[in-house]
Amino acid sequence: MSAMISIDHLGAAERFSMVSWTVVPRPIAWITSVSPAQENNLAPFSFFTIASTDPLILMVAIEPREDGSPKDTLNNILATREFVVQIAETDRVDEVARSGADSPPHFDELAALALPTSKASRVLPPVIDGCAAVFECELVETRSFGRETLVFGEVLTARVSERLITESGRIDKAALRPLGRIGSTFAASTLLPRSAAPAQAAG
Ligand SMILES: Cc1cc2nc3c(=O)[nH]c(=O)nc-3n(C[C@H](O)[C@H](O)[C@H](O)COP(=O)(O)O)c2cc1C
Numbered sequence: 001m002s003a004m005i006s007i008d009h010l011g012a013a014e015r016f017s018m019v020s021w022t023v024v025p026r027p028i029a030w031i032t033s034v035s036p037a038q039e040n041n042l043a044p045f046s047f048f049t050i051a052s053t054d055p056l057i058l059m060v061a062i063e064p065r066e067d068g069s070p071k072d073t074l075n076n077i078l079a080t081r082e083f084v085v086q087i088a089e090t091d092r093v094d095e096v097a098r099s100g101a102d103s104p105p106h107f108d109e110l111a112a113l114a115l116p117t118s119k120a121s122r123v124l125p126p127v128i129d130g131c132a133a134v135f136e137c138e139l140v141e142t143r144s145f146g147r148e149t150l151v152f153g154e155v156l157t158a159r160v161s162e163r164l165i166t167e168s169g170r171i172d173k174a175a176l177r178p179l180g181r182i183g184s185t186f187a188a189s190t191l192l193p194r195s196a197a198p199a200q201a202a203g
Contacts, residue, residue: 017183025180025187029060030086030096032117032125033076035106040126041072042109044100046181047148048085056155058085058135061148065102072105074149081139082123083153086131089177090188096179097186122156132176134159 007018029048033041047061062074077083088096099109110117110126117126123136137153144150166172178189 021183024182025178025189026182027178027180028088028096029058030088030092030099030128030131031060031073031083032086032110032128033073033083034080034125035072035076036079038124039106040108040110041076042099042113042115042128043071043073044096045073051152056135056158057140058137058153058155060085060151060153062151063148069105070149072107074151077139077151077153078142080124082125083137083139083151084120084123084125084127085135085137085153086128087133088128088179089132090179091177092131093179093186130161132161132164132178 007015010018026046027048029045031043031045035041045060045062049059051057051059062071065071073083095113095115098113103109103112110128116129118129120127120134120136123138127134127136135153135155135158138156139151140154141152142149143152160171164172164175173191176191180187180189
């Protein structure tokens, strides 16, 4: 067994790098939001998880821009209290990457990438067509322990792609192509055989 090396002495940035390459893989929330002036916005966020199952609440951590100003997604969510989380699969990796490029405030990534969208049913931000899952969310709370703002959104309504549902109404594991983040790279997850999972695993 190899020895463990402490990372406590590292600076915040280096320690974070170690964490981002080890607390993995991270799912990616591909978030659409609108500004009060009705400008669309799209960006990916991998500090993203399920914060609560009932009520169903998703959490995303949004850092400030390098100049310290808030990102458009956070500004929009705080102003309108609405956002949509899309779960993209590996075939959308280029679009996800391009939507996360630094762009000027108020830049419409949806239009720039010519992504086909539909109207959401409970909120104003548009829904990107063809994603594995779509969660229409309402802001319930924000919290901050430092640089990041943690955004908690209650899922008002959710949909899963018909392509991923089996005849018995379960997720078709063979059809799912999860796109995630490991460190600062994209990752595709492969499923291990069922025997590798504990019998009663919850998560
Ligand atoms: C795959 C991926 C994951 C990202 N995850 C995060 C994240 O968790 N938190 C964050 O603040 N920025 C994250 N970013 C960077 C934002 O997407 C980026 O700053 C984006 O330009 C923000 O756009 P906005 O100003 O339109 O909100 C990520 C970028 C990529 C490509």
